[in-house]
Amino acid sequence: MPRAFITDIDGTLTDDRRRLSTEVVDEMRKLLDNDIPIILASGNTLCFLDAFSHMIGTDGTIIAENGGVYRLGYLGKKQISGNQELCLAAYQKVVDELQPKGDDLRLFSNRYRDSDIAFSRDAPTETVKEILKDMPVVVIDTGFAIHLQVPGITKGAAFEKLAEQMGLAPSDFLVAGDSVNDVSMLKLGGISVAPANASPEAKMAADHVMEKSYGEGTAEALRKYF
Numbered sequence: 001m002p003r004a005f006i007t008d009i010d011g012t013l014t015d016d017r018r019r020l021s022t023e024v025v026d027e028m029r030k031l032l033d034n035d036i037p038i039i040l041a042s043g044n045t046l047c048f049l050d051a052f053s054h055m056i057g058t059d060g061t062i063i064a065e066n067g068g069v070y071r072l073g074y075l076g077k078k079q080i081s082g083n084q085e086l087c088l089a090a091y092q093k094v095v096d097e098l099q100p101k102g103d104d105l106r107l108f109s110n111r112y113r114d115s116d117i118a119f120s121r122d123a124p125t126e127t128v129k130e131i132l133k134d135m136p137v138v139v140i141d142t143g144f145a146i147h148l149q150v151p152g153i154t155k156g157a158a159f160e161k162l163a164e165q166m167g168l169a170p171s172d173f174l175v176a177g178d179s180v181n182d183v184s185m186l187k188l189g190g191i192s193v194a195p196a197n198a199s200p201e202a203k204m205a206a207d208h209v210m211e212k213s214y215g216e217g218t219a220e221a222l223r224k225y226f
């Protein structure tokens with residue numbers, strides 16, 4: 001049986017309208033009641049994850065901004081890596097190119113971000129990738145936002161560091177994720193699962209694709225593997 005659980009949030013704990021699945025919350029509370037640690041790993045900001053951790057009842061161990069920010073427990077030091085200035089310059093290049101054509105890209109929660117840049121999916125990801133092909137940034141389309149991050153910063157890299165600080169190996173974890181930004185951590189888990197709604201990349205990286213979608217699929221995995 002896995003000794004710990006690490007999970008993505010959007011598309012993995014939510015439903016098809018991005019509302020939290022109460023079914024998966026019930027299953028996560030059972031883990032917490034049995035002292036099984038949970039890491040929340042998301043493209044969202046630290047403050048989003050803080051509120052989320054409190055309300056789920058985890059100990060505040062989080063990965064935010066797709067690995068650009070991570071922290072062990074609420075009292076741990078917030079670790080920031082990456083190069084947000086570079087990501088912002090890349091974003092500006094996309095805006096300069098697409099705004100005259102009428103594509104309005106909205107920045108997401110930028111004043112709360114320390115590492116990456118996230119914006120609305122109003123332009124095709126392939127177009128953004130083409131514009132940035134000579135820039136040293138990675139374009140990540142999570143299905144919820146487009147993120148720009150420097151290479152090497154991933155949920156998986158932060159997961160390895162946090163697992164070590166927790167005295168565990170990544171292979172001690174059940175990993176759940178639904179999108180391309182989860183592939184790095186899905187590959188590291190002892191068991192990795194993707195709910196049925198997951199992207200082709202996440203399904204490929206996971207050991208098991210669940211029958212159910214979204215949070216209900218992840219709840220199914222928690223019942224099955226713990």
Ligand SMILES: O=C(O)COP(=O)(O)O
Binds near residue numbers: 008010145
């Ligand atoms: O921030 C996003 O784009 C998606 O968030 P997630 O990593 O929790 O799915």
Ligand SMILES: [Mg+2]
Binds near residue numbers: 012
């Ligand atoms: Mg997701």
